[in-house]
Amino acid sequence: MRMILRKLLQLVLVLLLVTLGAFLLIKARGGDPVDSIIPFGTPEQKQELREDLGLDKPVYEQYWDWLTGFVTGDLGKFYDTQEDVSARLSDALPVSLLLMFYAQTLALIVAIPLGVITAYRAGRISDRGINAGMFALLAIPNFVLALLLTYYIGARYQWLPTGGYTKPSEDLVEHVRTMILPTISLAAAQIAVYMRLLRSDMIATLQENFITMAKAKGITNRRILWRHALRPSSLTLLTVAGLNVGTLIGGAVVIEVIFSLPGVGLQLYQAIQQNQFVALQSIVALIAIFYVVLNFFVDLLYAILDPRIRHERTAA
């Protein structure tokens, strides 16, 4: 409980500092958003707009306004269309979440069996081959893979669409078809990371006494691998899978732009392209919150899964 409280406090502090930092940086950059909204307006019009947007107030007051708005769910408006940022984001959020969920699932589904097999056959040719392949996979940037897939699967053979998005509620098949290429592009590097992690932990586990014991009892190799060795070996993997969401978010931004998926990443991209700084700030803050909260839960999960940590904490 005390840990949770401490973490919560930390969370609030982090978010305050992150948003304040973002705000001050934006202000320090100079440049008047009003100039980019109505570049040819008269000075009076500009002054009026500035007052409308609250840009004439002192910096701390602007920050306070933004912050109180943010806490109550008002993420501000886009300068030009006066549309609520939150409205556009609530459409975009499911797209990004689905993309990351699919990618993470795909990565784990592929990486876990590979990790287990290579650990079991460590040093053999199959292990070396898979390892070398994974090492190469690590060196392929997601946008390069995305473009490769676009070219071969999309343009050349036209098996799958390379852009656009269909909601699962509208047409499930089309939804899957639009998501396959982005998911693979995003998941590929993670597969390599997860597999290599699991493999190294698993090799260590397989040398422990309880595995020898299980073998001596005549339990089949398959059962030992999947039932006895996997769980104690998967702790690092789980933590990393959780923390890796940071990488995934960054990757998702790029992938969304390449495949024109209308997710949060695309919104972020557009906010930057159009100098929408209120939107930019809200989106970055949201991403930070999501990420920090998620890490918090990963920590908790980690404690639940690993009895040693739980006991240490209660003992201490």
Place this chain on the structure above:
Amino acid sequence: MSEPPPSALTDVIEEDTRAVLPVSGLAGLEAVEAGSEGRKRRGFGIGAWLAVGWLVLIVGLALLAPVLPLEDPKETIADITNKGPGADAGTAPGHILGGDQNGRDMLSRLIWGARSSLSVAAGAVLIGLIVGGFLGLVAGFYRGRLESLISGALDIMLAIPPLVFALALVAVLSPAETGGQESGGLDLSRLLVLMIALGIVSTPILGRITRASSLTWAEREFVLAARAQGAKASRLIWREVLPNVLPAMLSVALLGVAVVIVAEGGLAVLGVGVEPPTPSWGNIIAQARGDISTSPYIVFEPAILIFLTVLSLNYLGDVVRARTDIREGVL
């Protein structure tokens, strides 16, 4: 973070490296973690020499770009537009890698692109290494409140996903007014912005690794001995701790260069990479991605260069790490 008891020290380091790496990973830093299984020392074999050879070649070409007999990377040559190597129409003689969508010589653009991609990467990692390394050393050496403060600050920087952080920083750091300015030669301002932004992003990662490593070294007997002989703190940090921490920093820095090369590419796709017409590997790809179905080689040529360079850096990072494993120092 309160001071852990000395016995828990190894755990702290484990935790630290693990917590740091995945967060860092724009793509390849995880290789550090994954490479750690190699208790077996990976020698300086053929692979490592190949990697070194490739990097020397690329860096050499990038450095020599101005004196090499190359076409102007920004100049349009009429008859090579969209003619790739081995294209049906054949490629214009003298342009072995073909021309891009604007008829600019690909070979020249790739070499000049190496120059900007590599200088952004090297600059960013250098910034991260100096700032992060300094903070990490100080935190690991002095401990106590200073450490909590620095660690806290680094944690806050890690609370934003790295690429998003870089994206926001570039957007914010770029000069606000963007009129039709003519950029001659290297577009220094944007290059500098990219270096600073990516440098800031890499600071907490390098900082935490340095801290974790210097924590253990600062505890060692030889540091105590030097202290007992009356050495000043600055001497202890510079002459006793730093030389031992350096290998760990270096292996992460190698991987960091790879990550930054990829990150610049990602930023270019998002429209905030090195500013065209100055070529970088990333923006060559980003600009040609609309034409991929007609002239895929424009994308694939720089992509292959990125792949080989990142592969080499990852491999060398692994080798350096296997040779100077932090944990060996602990035991």
